[in-house]
Amino acid sequence: MERLRVILSYLHENYGEKITLEDVAKQVGLCKSECCRFFKRQMGQSLFDYLLDYRIGRSLALLEEGVATVAEVASQVGFSNPAYFSKVFRARMGRSPRKYQKQGAAVGPEGGDAL
Numbered sequence: 001m002e003r004l005r006v007i008l009s010y011l012h013e014n015y016g017e018k019i020t021l022e023d024v025a026k027q028v029g030l031c032k033s034e035c036c037r038f039f040k041r042q043m044g045q046s047l048f049d050y051l052l053d054y055r056i057g058r059s060l061a062l063l064e065e066g067v068a069t070v071a072e073v074a075s076q077v078g079f080s081n082p083a084y085f086s087k088v089f090r091a092r093m094g095r096s097p098r099k100y101q102k103q104g105a106a107v108g109p110e111g112g113d114a115l
């Protein structure tokens with residue numbers, strides 16, 4: 001469990017930067033493939049999917065503030081390509097980041113009321 005704590009801590013502290021599998025594996029003294037298998041066994045999802053979910057989660061508050069552009073938010077949460085951020089955001093949230101920013105969290109995915 002210490003390894004998992006170290007990995008999660010590293011991801012949470014560095015999500016706004018470029019993170020490579022090699023960087024993560026070095027943190028816990030594993031090769032890249034062992035690190036991937038370990039993380040998936042412990043968390044039930046790939047390290048990459050976890051990081052994408054975490055980055056999208058962190059973007060929500062920034063979008064709700066409405067101060068930064070979508071491109072700025074994308075960069076702040078670790079996406080080097082705003083179009084890719086928008087694609088991932090839409091896949092996970094059911095609407096575009098711009099629409100989320102305009103409508104806020106009060107509206108659930110697909111434009112319906114949040115529960």
